[in-house]
Amino acid sequence: MTVSTTSDRHAGQRAATVWHAWHAAGESTVLPDGCMDLIWTGRRVLVAGPDTGPYRYRADSPQSMVGLRLPPGMAPAILGHPAERLRDQRVDLADLWSGIVSDRWCSRLSEADDPATVLGEIARTRTWDPPTWLAAAADDLAAGVRVDECADRFGLTVRTFHRHSSRFFGYGPKTLQRIFRMRAALGDLAAGRGVAATACRHRYADQSHMHREFVELTGHGPSWYLPARPGDSSVNQASGQ
Structure with missing residues (x-):
């Protein structure tokens, strides 16, 4: 897996980190970092919950992704779901929000020259106010x-x-x-x-x-x-x- 990152986007009080990854076919490992991510796979938005151990990701074919790593504690305020319910999981945004809303975001991401910008717009959503x-x-x-x-x-x-x-x-x-x-x-x-x-x-x-x-x-x-x-x-x- 090849990953590159930048840190010039913002989500709430702290800067979020944009990353781009290329996965070869096969398994790669993601280590816990206390954060949650919004990930655009090219077809859908995945929410990466907070991990408690190494997460094994398997790609059936070579795959490119764009992600937005959110500062610790920020994702639940965006998603409206407790982080503990998403622990050690990768969940489709459509399973957390209505199909209409998630489909609209996926359409915008598909058409965007810079999907990270759209992920940043998702991150500016506020369902809850964090402490x-x-x-x-x-x-x-x-x-x-x-x-x-x-x-x-x-x-x-x-x-x-x-x-x-x-x-x-x-x-x-x-x-x-x-x-x-x-x-x-x-x-x-x-x-x-x-x-x-x-x-x-x-x-x-x-x-x-x-x-x-x-x-x-x-x-x-x-x-x-x-x-x-x-x-x-x-x-x-x-x-x-």
């Missing part, structure tokens, strides 16, 4: 702030914070925080930072803890994501959208 603190909460969790401290900052009980998190992010705040930490560690590994240094930098208890987290969230241990050395076929690279 004003949502983006700041995501930033706090990404920075490693404890869940109870984060809830207290916004005047919420931990239970209420968890309920809002499940509705808008798709899972509880602790799971979102684990995903953010994995993605940050993944960047260091891909840049060639060693496993031990990465585990320490991102405050894993030890390398074994980091290994367990990576296997659960990505399907592979951290060493899988280290850059391959010349002549070394024992170390592999993999990436998600």
Whole structure:
């Protein structure tokens, strides 16, 4: 799978990321990132729910896609459906909105010179008003702030914070925080930072803890994501959208 991205579109409070992907026939893997995507396949709009582990996508033939990756928590406000109901799924927009509405968007996308612009228009739809603190909460969790401290900052009980998190992010705040930490560690590994240094930098208890987290969230241990050395076929690279 080949992916290119830009980040100049907007959805609500935060910039959304436009990506273009070309899938060869066969299977590719998408890793969780705490976000949800609107994806134009050339025939229909798919909503990619928040993933809790590696999502295996199989293309029966070569396929080109355009997607809009929405900031964490924004998609439910657009779609009018809780993120937790879409967790680990790829759902046709027609299953969430009326056929008339989804068909109209598909027609516009089919005719558009730049489908990403139309996806951006979909993203400006608002069915719900998300909590004003949502983006700041995501930033706090990404920075490693404890869940109870984060809830207290916004005047919420931990239970209420968890309920809002499940509705808008798709899972509880602790799971979102684990995903953010994995993605940050993944960047260091891909840049060639060693496993031990990465585990320490991102405050894993030890390398074994980091290994367990990576296997659960990505399907592979951290060493899988280290850059391959010349002549070394024992170390592999993999990436998600």
